[in-house]
Amino acid sequence: MKKENAVVIFSGGQDSTTCLFWAIAKYNEVIAISFDYGQKHSQELDCAKEICKKHKIEHHIMDMNLLNQLAPNSLTRADIKVDEIAPEKGTPNTFVDGRNLLFLTFGAIFAKQRSIRHIVTGVSQSDFSGYPDCRDVFIKSLNVTLELSMDYPFIIETPLMWIDKAETWKMAYDLGVLDIIKNETLTCYNGIKGDGCKQCPACSLRNKGYEIFKNEYL
Numbered sequence: 001m002k003k004e005n006a007v008v009i010f011s012g013g014q015d016s017t018t019c020l021f022w023a024i025a026k027y028n029e030v031i032a033i034s035f036d037y038g039q040k041h042s043q044e045l046d047c048a049k050e051i052c053k054k055h056k057i058e059h060h061i062m063d064m065n066l067l068n069q070l071a072p073n074s075l076t077r078a079d080i081k082v083d084e085i086a087p088e089k090g091t092p093n094t095f096v097d098g099r100n101l102l103f104l105t106f107g108a109i110f111a112k113q114r115s116i117r118h119i120v121t122g123v124s125q126s127d128f129s130g131y132p133d134c135r136d137v138f139i140k141s142l143n144v145t146l147e148l149s150m151d152y153p154f155i156i157e158t159p160l161m162w163i164d165k166a167e168t169w170k171m172a173y174d175l176g177v178l179d180i181i182k183n184e185t186l187t188c189y190n191g192i193k194g195d196g197c198k199q200c201p202a203c204s205l206r207n208k209g210y211e212i213f214k215n216e217y218l
Helices: 014-026 043-054 066-070 099-113 136-150 165-175 178-184 201-217
Strands: 005-009 029-036 058-063 118-120 155-157
Touching (some): 014 178, 029 099, 043 178, 099 136
Parallel strands (some): 005 118
């Protein structure tokens, strides 16, 4: 029997959509939350809305445009080109300072108002691409901070933390949502749904994982 409810931090991409359906299989009720932070490709939010509408999932979009002003990067500014190769030192210019910190914090505030303890996010240390806010140590630290800040027993769930992209595709397959993930999600940094542009770092990671999945699991 399914127990409790969950809030899913939801972008409409491969990882968060896989986590959305993982949560639907596990929890009694699931609410998806997306964030408008001035991302270059509004198609991302359109995709999130379409998925939730089609699959009858409660969905909320929160205004986070201040993040765009504070942390300019290649995902929010047309004049900044996406790094095709990760730098040897520092973070890629697709990293948005404070993004997961803020998304999870606002997600937790929303969850508490609904008496929900579980917050699901699609971060992965295996495929974290140099993003410090995708690390397990960050999630565990923030979980403690949120509990202390609101005196409330939050549980941040990270179903993808220790698996790679091929295993993420396998999870979608096991959940019976492989076609949804493949055709309805938007992971591409150039705003192209499905298989994407096949050139940007996000597409390369996604498509390489899919080929490994096909060869190993199908």
